[in-house]
Ligand SMILES: Nc1ncnc2c1ncn2[C@@H]1O[C@H](COP(=O)(O)OP(=O)(O)O)[C@@H](O)[C@H]1O
């Protein structure tokens with residue numbers, strides 16, 4: 001596992017949090033137990049000393065001394081009886097190290113007043129709790145004597161020792177737990193993350209879109225996996241699209257270039273029968289060059305639109321006037337084919353806020369198509385105001401389109417009848433461009449057509 005891996009960071013954080021809780025917690029528990037033990041020992045020792053002081057009434061009585069010896073052994077304490085000057089009269093269960101000064105003058109004074117004396121004392125590195133208790137006098141004239149009890153803190157320090165060991169064990173347990181948890185998380189999170197990294201690298205470096213992340217879960221990692229798979233799919237589609245696009249372009253360029261080359265060759269080698277035929281050959285060359293130039297213009301437009309590189313220069317204009325102007329421009333071509341052109345607009349001006357040049361481009365393309373694919377009859381443009389929207393219909397009485405072809409019309413280079421389109425200067429890109437431009441204006445475009453009867457294209461734009 002790498003030191004900078006997410007999993008390692010999570011593991012370290014868990015461990016850190018556990019220790020941060022455990023160490024102060026251990027310390028507090030230790031202090032509580034320590035205080036409790038000291039208090040407990042103190043209370044016990046005071047009670048014991050009161051008991052001894054009450055029971056010993058005859059200082060010189062051997063039976064009393066024996067009792068004291070017995071009791072101190074049982075309670076694991078040591079005791080002395082001192083006279084009123086602090087001099088030792090009797091010792092019970094005594095250790096030599098306790099021989100130092102037993103009571104201070106100050107403590108003696110308290111004892112004489114009948115008060116209990118408590119003190120922590122140290123001898124040779126061991127700590128003891130000392131409790132002094134005045135012995136109850138039988139009569140007033142008797143001397144003031146006191147019992148002094150000692151209890152070692154050894155027992156307390158034993159339990160502290162145990163607690164420290166417990167805290168250390170718990171810390172070790174916490175570390176173990178954190179490591180276990182880290183391993184668990186590394187399998188649960190690290191595994192899929194590494195798999196995703198591999199797939200992403202495969203995509204980026206080798207352009208291999210076949211590998212998928214095989215991880216399904218209803219969490220963030222699951223949705224990341226789905227997103228990566230989705231991205232891979234999109235890229236794959238994009239690449240196929242692009243490859244198709246390029247091979248289409250090559251194909252589209254090849255035909256006119258073959259014509260240009262063939263006829264140029266024919267003219268150069270004077271393979272024509274008459275001057276008239278020569279002019280015909282040259283005209284073909286010119287038309288094919290025009291075709292290539294149209295193709296280039298359309299391609300440039302389309303790629304700019306698809307890359308989102310064109311901005312709309314919106315302005316308010318009268319759509320009625322634009323429709324009439326567009327119709328006028330097509331008049332010549334229509335007249336050549338003997339077609340009638342009509343424009344129907346409302347009496348009041350229809351104001352549209354849009355990019356006028358792009359609108360012209362939309363209209364030109366659709367009217368050109370109508371003229372191109374109509375042999376007899378008429379072409380109508382109808383502009384209507386329908387509440388929030390403006391509707392424009394371009395209706396022809398032409399060759400029509402089969403129902404099953406309609407969904408593909410907006411695809412690049414799609415043509416129902418390739419040779420007819422070519423013969424009329426079509427590139428197959430017009431409707432792709434139109435659809436993009438309409439959508440940029442938040443409009444819609446629909447085809448309704450019947451074979452051999454005619455086609456109606458309906459455009460709607462928000463006002
Ligand atoms: N008004 C129409 N009537 C019949 N067919 C049409 C009409 N408009 C478009 N089409 C069909 O849709 C195809 C795609 O149109 P378009 O993208 O403008 O390309 P083209 O350059 O061929 O005109 C055309 O080749 C034609 O087959």
Ligand SMILES: [Mg+2]
Pocket residue numbers: 365368369426427428429430431
């Ligand atoms: Mg067209």
